[in-house]
Amino acid sequence: xxxxxxxxxxxxxxxxxxxxxxxxxxxxxxxxxxxxxxxxxxxxxxxxxxxxxxxxxxxxxxxxxxxxxxxxxxxxxxxxxxxxxxxxxxxxxxxxxxxxxxxxxxxxxxxxxxxxxxxxxxxxxxxxxxxxxxxxxxxxxxxxxxxxxxxxxxxxxxxxxxxxxxxxxxxxxxxxxxxxxxxxxxxxxxxxxxxxxxxxxxxxxxxxxxxxxxxxxxxxxxxxxxxxxxxxxxxxxxxxxxxxxxxxxxxxxxxxxxxxxxxxxxxxxxxxxxxxxxxxxxxxxxxxxxxxxxxxxxxxxxxxx
Numbered sequence: 001x002x003x004x005x006x007x008x009x010x011x012x013x014x015x016x017x018x019x020x021x022x023x024x025x026x027x028x029x030x031x032x033x034x035x036x037x038x039x040x041x042x043x044x045x046x047x048x049x050x051x052x053x054x055x056x057x058x059x060x061x062x063x064x065x066x067x068x069x070x071x072x073x074x075x076x077x078x079x080x081x082x083x084x085x086x087x088x089x090x091x092x093x094x095x096x097x098x099x100x101x102x103x104x105x106x107x108x109x110x111x112x113x114x115x116x117x118x119x120x121x122x123x124x125x126x127x128x129x130x131x132x133x134x135x136x137x138x139x140x141x142x143x144x145x146x147x148x149x150x151x152x153x154x155x156x157x158x159x160x161x162x163x164x165x166x167x168x169x170x171x172x173x174x175x176x177x178x179x180x181x182x183x184x185x186x187x188x189x190x191x192x193x194x195x196x197x198x199x200x201x202x203x204x205x206x207x208x209x210x211x212x213x214x215x216x217x218x219x220x221x222x223x224x225x226x227x228x229x230x231x232x233x234x235x236x237x238x239x240x241x242x243x244x245x246x247x248x249x250x251x252x253x254x255x256x257x258x259x260x261x262x263x264x265x266x267x268x269x270x271x272x273x274x275x276x277x278x279x280x281x282x283x284x285x286x287x288x289x290x291x292x293x294x295x296x297x298x299x300x301x302x303x304x305x
Contacts, residue, residue, distance in 0.1 A: 020175030022072045022147055025061040026164035029070070032060040039071065052080045063161040068153040070165050074174065076145045084139040085188055091146050092118060092189060095135045100124055109184035114138070115174070116184040128155040134169040137189075139182045145174040 025031075040058045054077045061070040080087050092107065100122035107118035116137040123130045133150040149172050151165035 020173065022057060022059060022074050022173060022175070023070070023149055023168060024171040025070060026063065026161070026168050029061045029063050029164075032062050032069075035060040035062075035069075039073070043073065052077050054078075063164075065161065068151065068161045068165055070168060071150045071152065072147070072172070074145070074147040076143065076175075078143040080142075080144060084142070084144045084182070087144045088116065088137050088139050088146075088184075089189060091137060091144070092116070092135070095133075095148070096120065099133060100131065107189075109186050109189065111183075114178065114181035114183050116189050119169075129153065130155065132166050132169070134172055136172050136174055137184070138174045138176045139184070140176065140180050141182070145176050147172045147174050 036058045039060065040056065043056055043058065054075055056076075057074045059072040061072075062068075077087065095118055096102075096105070099120040101124075102120055102122045104121035105119070107116070109116050113136075118135045118137075120133050120135075121131065129152055131150055131152050133148065135146060135148045138145045149169045151162065151169065153162045153165070
């Protein structure tokens with residue numbers, strides 16, 4: 001609420017009741033006289049148009065559920081130090097510069113009501129609030145009347161009350177009869193800063209000198225689509241296989257050597273008298289052959305001699 005009070009203080013004047021209604025509040029909303037009186041006390045200390053006589057009326061409305069509030073202020077001024085057009089331009093500029101960090105702005109004359117209407121939206125991250133405001137300016141031959149409404153809501157507030165408050169801003173009324181209003185002109189009301197100042201353009205990049213290498217992009221920003229590179233599968237480690245085969249070969253070699261050694265040891269234990277079976281059979285065959293030859297000659301066999 002402090003942010004709304006600070007914005008509305010710049011409208012200044014002396015608080016008085018007004019017979020004409022300033023706004024049609026949303027259905028079910030109730031007036032908050034205590035908060036309206038507090039706002040009027042703060043506004044009374046300021047004088048927006050110097051020594052000009054002003055009449056200020058304030059109203060505050062709140063819904064049954066907290067989170068949003070509607071502030072309305074109407075200023076009626078007479079015997080201005082300057083022209084009504086200058087006062088109107090000053091009011092419009094003041095409305096823009098005191099609206100916080102704007103993210104939406106719209107202003108222009110309304111031929112149907114002979115009024116100049118401005119609408120602003122801004123947020124305040126320090127207190128986590130959002131504001132939608134509407135200002136209606138009406139000039140007469142010798143005075144100026146402005147009525148301003150603000151819907152102040154906290155972050156995360158219920159959307160239905162906020163929408164109802166924003167729609168109620170369309171019913172703002174200055175209370176000035178249509179026949180005494182002066183026609184408004186967007187050219188006459190134009191101020192130097194009715195819209196948010198544009199952000200400064202970035203400085204252009206320095207031209208490429210001859211000492212710099214050529215770029216294939218030619219200064220343009222090239223964006224490549226993401227690529228997927230498949231990772232190669234690691235080769236199988238064959239060293240365990242080779243090691244196992246070597247162990248098997250060594251085991252076979254050891255086994256074969258052991259068998260040969262055991263065979264030689266058995267032969268050494270039998271001595272030289274022992275002859276192989278084939279040698280004995282061969283010698284027996286030779287004796288038989290000799291006996292047959294002797295019988296053919298008529299000689300006695302070897303065994304008989």
